[in-house]
Amino acid sequence: MKKIIIIKYGELSTKKDNINFFISTLKDNIKASLSGLNANITYDKGRMFIESSEDNYESIMSKLKKTFGIHEINIAYELENNDFENIKASLIELIKDVEFTTFKVESKRSDKTYPVNSMEMSRILGGVVLKNKDGVKVDVHNPETVINVEVRFKHAYIYFEKERGLGGYPVGALGKGMLMLSGGIDSPVAGYLALKRGVRIEGVYFESPPHTSEAAKNKVISLAKQLADYSGYVKLHVINFTKIQETILKECPHEYLITIMRRMMYRISERLARRSNCKVLVNGESIGQVASQTLTSMYAINSAIKMPVIRPVACLDKLDIIDIAKKIETYEISIQPFEDCCTIFVPDHPVINPDEALCIEYENLFDYETLIKEAIETEEIVKVENKISEVHNNVL
Ligand code: ATP
Ligand code: MG
Numbered sequence: 346m347k348k349i350i351i352i353k354y355g356e357l358s359t360k361k362d363n364i365n366f367f368i369s370t371l372k373d374n375i376k377a378s379l380s381g382l383n384a385n386i387t388y389d390k391g392r393m394f395i396e397s398s399e400d401n402y403e404s405i406m407s408k409l410k411k412t413f414g415i416h417e418i419n420i421a422y423e424l425e426n427n428d429f430e431n432i433k434a435s436l437i438e439l440i441k442d443v444e445f446t447t448f449k450v451e452s453k454r455s456d457k458t459y460p461v462n463s464m465e466m467s468r469i470l471g472g473v474v475l476k477n478k479d480g481v482k483v484d485v486h487n488p489e490t491v492i493n494v495e496v497r498f499k500h501a502y503i504y505f506e507k508e509r510g511l512g513g514y515p516v517g518a519l520g521k522g523m524l525m526l527s528g529g530i531d532s533p534v535a536g537y538l539a540l541k542r543g544v545r546i547e548g549v550y551f552e553s554p555p556h557t558s559e560a561a562k563n564k565v566i567s568l569a570k571q572l573a574d575y576s577g578y579v580k581l582h583v584i585n586f587t588k589i590q591e592t593i594l595k596e597c598p599h600e601y602l603i604t605i606m607r608r609m610m611y612r613i614s615e616r617l618a619r620r621s622n623c624k625v626l627v628n629g630e631s632i633g634q635v636a637s638q639t640l641t642s643m644y645a646i647n648s649a650i651k652m653p654v655i656r657p658v659a660c661l662d663k664l665d666i667i668d669i670a671k672k673i674e675t676y677e678i679s680i681q682p683f684e685d686c687c688t689i690f691v692p693d694h695p696v697i698n699p700d701e702a703l704c705i706e707y708e709n710l711f712d713y714e715t716l717i718k719e720a721i722e723t724e725e726i727v728k729v730e731n732k733i734s735e736v737h738n739n740v741l
Contacts, residue, residue, distance in 0.1 A: 355416020415510030514543025523618035531629030538657035
C-alpha cells in the first residue's frame with residue numbers, strides 16, 4: 346500500500362457549468378505551488394490525487410493548506426485494487442498502527458455497480474475491526490477515530506484523518522482584480538478575501554517620497570508577500586504620488602484634500618486595472634471607519650471612475666478584520682508604524698459629506714490628466730513571490 350494525498354473540491358463540484366475550468370485552474374495552481382517537490386498530480390470530477398516521496402508530504406500539506414478551492418485534504422493509503430477481500434485484509438493491517446478505543450467506519454463508493462453498498466460495507470468492515478483489534482468499541486456519534494473507506498473504479502482508499510482546506514475558489518478562476526494595497530490592516534485582509542473568491546490580485550501602492558520612506562514601501566512589499574503565499578505571486582505596481590499630492594495641497598481647498606486625493610488614486614488604479622485586464626478594483630474601505638469612508642464620501646470618490654469596486658471588509662467590524670489579519674499573519678506587519686501617503690497631509694477638518702460637483706470644480710483647478718499619465722509612465726513594478734517557494738520567475 347502506498348500513501349497518497351487526496352484532495353476534495355467541496356463547493357466547486359456544485360458549479361456544474363464551470364467545473365472543468367475550475368478544476369483545471371486548481372490543478373494549475375497546485376502544480377505551480379508544488380513545483381520542485383516532485384509531485385505527480387492526477388484528477389477526476391470529484392477528487393485530485395497527489396503522489397510524491399513521503400519526505401515531501403509535510404511541505405506539500407503546508408502548501409495545500411494555503412490553496413483556495415480545496416475543501417478537504419486526506420493522507421490516504423491507496424490499495425492496489427478495489428477487491429472487497431483486499432480491503433478487509435488491508436484494513437486489518439492498517440489498524441495495527443493506529444491507537445483508538447472508539448471508532449466508526451464511513452464508506453463511500455463512486456462505482457455504483459460495486460457489489461457491496463456503502464451501508465453494508467461500513468457494517469461489515471466495522472465487524473472486521475471489532476474482531477481484529479482488542480478493546481475497541483463502535484461509537485457512531487462521537488468516535489475517537491473515523492475509519493474512512495472509499496471505493497473508486499480502480500483502487501480503494503483508506504484514511505483515518507481529515508484536514509479541512511481553506512475552501513473558496515481557485516485563485517484566478519474568477520478573473521483578476523486590482524488591489525489598492527496600503528500598509529494598513531484593512532487592505533491586505535481585503536486582498537485575502539478577494540483571493541478566496543477566486544479573484545487573482547495585482548496590487549497598486551501609492552507612495553510619496555520623500556514624505557513616505559523606503560521602509561514604508563518595504564512594509565507593503567512584505568504584505569504582498571504574505572498574500573502571495575495564497576496565490577503564488579503578486580505583481581505590485583508602485584506609483585509615485587508625490588507630485589499629485591503636492592499639487593492638490595497647493596491648488597485645492599484643504600477640507601477636500603483627502604477626497605480629491607482618493608479620486609486620483611481611483612483613477613490611476615482603474616487605468617492600471619484596464620491595462621492588466623482586471624475587471625474590478627479591490628480595496629480595504631470599511632463603512633464609517635474614517636471621514637473618507639462615509640457613504641457620501643464613498644459615493645463622491647467612487648464617481649470618479651466606472652469600474653466596479655469590491656470592498657470585502659466594508660461591513661466588518663475592525664475587530665473582525667483584525668482577527669483575519671492575525672490569521673493570515675499580516676497584522677504584525679501592518680502595525681509597524683510607518684507613514685502612509687494618506688496620513689501625511691491630513692487636513693484638520695476633512696469634509697465628511699463631500700459634494701461631487703465641488704470635487705469636479707476643484708480638480709479642474711489643475712491639469713490632473715498630465716500628472717496621472719506621468720505617474721503611470723514612471724511606475725515601478727515589483728514582482729513579489731511567495732515566501733515558501735521562490736520559483737515563479739516566469740509566471741508574471
Ligand atoms: P488600511 O488599513 O487598509 O490602510 P485605512 O483604514 O487606513 O485602510 P484609508 O487610509 O482611508 O483606510 O484607505 C482606505 C483604502 O484605500 C485602503 O484600505 C486601501 O485599499 C486604499 N489605500 C489607502 N492608502 C493607499 C496607498 N497608499 N496605496 C494604495 N492603496 C491605498
Ligand atoms: Mg491606510
